[in-house]
Amino acid sequence: MTAGAQARFLELWGEVVDIGAAMAVLQWDQETQMPSKGQRSRGKQLATLAGLRHAKLTHPNLGEALNAAAEDAGDEGDSMAQVREARRLVDRASKVPPKLAKALAEAESRGLASWQQSRAESDxxxxxxxxxxxxxxQKERASCLAGKGSPYDALLDVHEPGTTESQLVPIFEQLKKGLGVLLDSVHNSGVAPCEDAVRGHFPKEKQLAFSREVITAMGYDIDAGRIDLATHPFCTGFSNRDVRITWRFQENDLRPALFGLMHEAGHALYEQGLSDADQRTPLGTAVGLGMHESQSRLWENLVGRSREFWEWALPIFHRNFPDKKDVGVDEIWPALHLAQPGFIRVEADEATYDLHVLLRFEVERQLFAGGVEVDELSDLWDATSEELLGVRPPNPAMGVLQDIHWAMGAYGYFPTYTLGNLVASQLWDAASQELDISSQVAAGEFCYLREWLRAKVHCHGSRFSTAELVENATGAPLSPAPFLARVTNMTEMAYGVEEKG
Amino acid sequence: MTAGAQARFLELWGEVVDIGAAMAVLQWDQETQMPSKGQRSRGKQLATLAGLRHAKLTHPNLGEALNAAAEDAGDEGDSMAQVREARRLVDRASKVPPKLAKALAEAESRGLASWQQSRAESDxxxxxxxxxxxxxxQKERASCLAGKGSPYDALLDVHEPGTTESQLVPIFEQLKKGLGVLLDSVHNSGVAPCEDAVRGHFPKEKQLAFSREVITAMGYDIDAGRIDLATHPFCTGFSNRDVRITWRFQENDLRPALFGLMHEAGHALYEQGLSDADQRTPLGTAVGLGMHESQSRLWENLVGRSREFWEWALPIFHRNFPDKKDVGVDEIWPALHLAQPGFIRVEADEATYDLHVLLRFEVERQLFAGGVEVDELSDLWDATSEELLGVRPPNPAMGVLQDIHWAMGAYGYFPTYTLGNLVASQLWDAASQELDISSQVAAGEFCYLREWLRAKVHCHGSRFSTAELVENATGAPLSPAPFLARVTNMTEMAYGVEEKG
Structure with missing residues (x-):
């Protein structure tokens, strides 16, 4: 009976997964391949699939199968975890009435169009x-999801299960303080690293060749993925054997393409590292966006911006960009550790990035607490930017309108970016205790780090929470300290503020 | 009440269309973009969507909505045609038990793999x-579909509604006789056209540029489509605003790429010519594969292999292939009208192509009549090939194993290729009565012919049967005579057998 109940439940669950994967294929196609005139019908196709997925997820058949499987699953192990994860997603889907879900989808479709126009005209x-x-x-949705709890917490939970506002506030306090000290210190140094080493003329095809060699060495399996141009870099997976990434480039700056591709390949390694046996089950997905972002930021920032990485990559860099044959690691490395407050999050350096996230978090908290109206958001944004970053956006396009997230219905999403940064540093420190990362990275032997991440994070899918994974892997709860220490150290070295090991 | 019943029915139908379109996107992706390791999960995704589509199509909700719409629809006009087409597809889906449909899907998945291996090893x-x-x-399926009728007719009907074996037999008799006379006549001429004009070195990018200029002139809207490389050329549409084609090429022969792309663009013009108002309704699809093939063959053969086309295309040909600057229409044209019996259908010329179709038709008829066992098929194939084409395949890979259709579950499919050839010639003759096609094509003014086809065929979607469309457009029932007359005339001219106008 046990096997039968679980098998029935997994069969129904597999269909939900398949519909989600089909939607992801249609979305990937829309971003990378679809002709412009295909937009209208694609919107309808996606809406139909979203409705079908919701109907399957909330169907009594699945509910009954889940209950039967739960009776047999016991209190631990994979069967229990499958039931727990499925129930979490079914409950969430059931809490939002179909009418509200449809209204949200339609409002998001309108929202994207008006946001695009609004940002283009900076109005x-x-x-x-x-x-x-x-x-x-979204407030209505948050109330449905929260029940008696906090609506904003309910939205945070959608993107990284278990995250709450009260957990995040002290973390951001520490970041604000620590990064503020760092920015003062480098500002007072009166100098800035020279960026010439990574600026100049970098032909598109050579940028792709260079980056591709790097991410292949990282372990990205191109036979289980592909790389395409897109307006925004992203990673999407339709199974652990079909994980695709996108890139964009600037001819005059190597950084957007290289670090963009290392970032997305970091996401892709997580997806490709999910276990075969968990595919089409509730455990066959990454645990949350924060943990996902930790993987991308780890490869982008902790590997890609290290001296050791460039010791290995320098000959490949020279081979692809012979104009730069006189440039060495000493010239490149400082240009990857700037600390320059600006207006745009996606262009921010490591020392200021999390202040942009805090800015959005502060504004969202007030919005969902009811203390601020939509009409006041632009002014609130500008004032908070001045407070946190010391710069006041010259127009709304460079301020509150800069990101797509609100228009596409993603609220409570931004903190996962910062969680990713913190977890990445903490994992890195733990890996460094077990591996000789410095010499391995300097030799291009990324397999040791990758397999460590596979074992500690990837292969577990959704078995454990992010908090559990962090604690198991590092022996300590989530903390901003490792991140702050590393960024401060690196940035101060790049600015020549003081000499550290 | 009328509007309400129809609206409800069309809402449910739109979901069926959307699921089908999503499946088509996943299949296109599989053929053109998907990494090799993605195959396994893609199979499951497609199977799930196929199951969902079948469930929606046979769901009592749709049946009731269809009945309500039927009551209000009356006996003519679009509402009636919508109900008629929907009922045809619902009935067909309902006749095949889900268990059998699943067994077929699984057998086809296994069949494709073993066919590929079998063909590769010619075993x-x-x-x-x-x-x-x-x-x-398939016999079981055919019996379910046929009820008291002929099982093979039921399979023919799936691909071109209304087609029957007894209709096809006399048509093929005439073709066999007429093409036999033609082949004897050119064989006895003792000469053959020289192919040097279209052989040599044709760089891939130039082949694409040349073909793209041609199909753009035909009216293929690239903003509502795209062109990709694939193992086999095909056309697929996800709406009338997203119709994609694929191509392949040989560096040493211009014909596969050019005529392949003109062929697929002919299909695409049909799909792009379906009306906006019919999208997501039962009328928003092409009427059948025979009519579809008529559009591709018309552009490929009647336009693309005409003297007039090459009068227009010659400067573009010279611009892209400067090596061929001394080649003129007199050299190119004969190389497009060969009559050389061979083993492979997809490589056959116009004078022998339909004999390959007849060969498959003869073998299938005997298979479904029960007169032959699977073990005997290869010998039967070889003997029939010798009878019809005068050549005996040296191995099964060049004989009965050459085509994918049986492995993927397409039985009763091949006659649509011949129907396409016949309808193309008949439409061409009718258009010639109304348009000055020769001078229009020679001037590259393809819009007149395209708009004639739009008005006579494309814009009607599934309103009328192929037989009705042919009769309305040409004033006569389907006949092989126009095709035979034209092919005979062209081929004999190319072989210098006799001079005709």
């Missing part, structure tokens, strides 16, 4: 009505 | 067990 008033509707519907 | 015995299972299941 917040063009987005105001859409945003008012979106925020109102 | 029929490796495909025999799979084929035996496939044929047995």
């Amino acid at each position: 917040f008033s063009l987005f105001r009505d859409s945003l008012t509707e979106l925020v109102s519907l | 029929f015995s490796l495909f025999r067990d799979s084929l035996t299972e496939l044929v047995s299941l």
Whole structure:
């Protein structure tokens, strides 16, 4: 009976996974391949699949199969974890009435269009009505999800299960303080690293060849993925054997393409590292966006911006960019550790990135606490930017309108970026205790680090929470200290503020 | 009430269309983009979507909505045609038990793998067990579909509604006779056209540039489509605004790429010419594969192999292939009108192509009539090839194993290729009565012919049967005479057998 109940439940669950994967294929196609005139029908196709997925997820058949499987699953092990994860997703889907889900989907479709226009014209008033509707519907959704709990916590939980506002506040306090000290210190140094080593003329095909060699060495399996150009870099997976990444480039700056591809390949290694046996089960997905971001940031920043990485990569760099044959690690490395407060999150360096996240977090908290109206958001944004980063956006396009997330219905999402940064540093320190990472990276032997991450994170899928994975892998709870120590150390070295090991 | 019943029915139908379109996206991706390791999960995703589509199509909700819409639809006009087409597809889906549909899907998945191996090793015995299972299941399916009618007719009807074996037999008799006379006549001429004009070195990018200029002139809207490389050329549409084609090429022969792309663009013009208002309704699809093939063959053969086309295309040909600057229409044209019996259908010229179709038709008829066992198929194939084409395949890979269709579950499919050839010639003659096609094509003014086809065929979607469309457009029922007359005339001219106008 046990096997039968579980098998029935997994069969139904597999269909939900398949519909989600089909949606991901259609979305990937939309971003990378679809002709412009295909937009309208693609919207309808995706809406139909989303409705089908929701119907399958909330169907009584699945509910009954899940209950039967739960009776047999016991209190631990994979069967229990499968039931727990499935129940979490079924409950969440069941809490949002189909009518509200449809209204949200339609509002997001309108929201994307008006946000695009609003940002293009840098006129917040063009987005105001859409945003008012979106925020109102999201508040309704958050209330449905939260029950008696905090609505904003319910939204945070969607993106990284278990995350709460009260956990995040002290973390961001420490970051704000630590990064503020760092920025003062480098500002007072009166100098800045020279960026010439990574600026100049980098032909598109050579950028791809260089980056591809790097991510192949990292272990990205191109026979289980592909690389395409897109407006925004992203990673998407349709199974652990089909994980695709996208890139963009600037001809005059190597960094966006290289670090963008290392970032997405970091995400892809997580997806490709999920176990075969968990595919199409509730355990066959990454645990949350924060843990996902830790993998991308680890490869992008802790590997890709290290001296050791460039010791290995330098000959490949010279081979692809012979103009730069006189450039060495001493020239490249400082250009990867800037600390320059700016307006745009996606262009921010490591020393300021999390202040941009904190900015969005502060504004969202007030929005969902009810203390601020949509009309006030642009002013609130600008004032908070001045407080945190010391710069006031010259227009709404460079301020509150800069990111797509609100328009596409992602609220409570941004903190996962910072969680990713913190977890990455903490994992790195733990890996360094067990591995000789420095010499391995300097030799291009990325397999040791990758397999360590596979064993500590990837292969577990959704078995454990992010907090459990961090504690198991590092022996300590999540903390901003390792991140702050490393960024401070690196940045101060790059600025020549003081000499550290 | 009328509007409500129809709206409800069309809403449910739109979901069926969307699932089908999503499947088509996944299949296109599989053929053109997917990494090799993605195959296994893609198979499951497609199977799940196929199951969902079948469930939606046979769901009582749709049946009731269809009945309500039927009551209000009356006996003519679009509402009636929508109900008629929907009922045809619902009935067909309902006749095949889900268990059988699943067994077929699984057998086809196994069949494709064993066919590939069997063809690669040219060993029929490796495909025999799979084929035996496939044929047995297809007979069961055909019986379900046919009820008291002929099982083979039921399979023919799937691909071109209304087609029957007894209609096809006299048509093929005439073709066999007429093409036999033609082949004797050119064989006795003792000469053959020289192919040097279209052989040599044609760089891939130039082949694409040349063909792209041609199909753009035909009216293929690249903003509502795209062109990709694939193992086999095909056309697929996800709506009338997203119609994609694929191509392949030989560096030493211009014909496969150019005529392949003109062929697929002919299919694409049909799909792009379906009306906006019919999208996501039962009328928003092409009427059948025979009519579809008529559009591709018309552009490939009647336009692309005409003297007038090459009068227009010659400067573009010279610009892309400067090596061929001394080649003129007199050299190119004969090389496009060969009559050389061979083993492989997809490589056959116009004078022998339909004999290959007849060969498959003869073998299938005997298979479904029960007069022949799977073990005997290879010998039967070879003997029939010798009778019809005068050549005996040296091995099964060049004989009965050459085509993928049986392995993927397409039985009763091949006659649509011949129907396409016949309809193309008949439409061409009718268009010639109304348009000055010769001078228009020679001037590259393809819009007149395209718009004529739009008005006579494309815009009607599934409103009328192929037989009705042919009769309305040409004033006569389907006949092989126009095709035979044209092919005979062109081929004999190319071989210098006799001079005709």
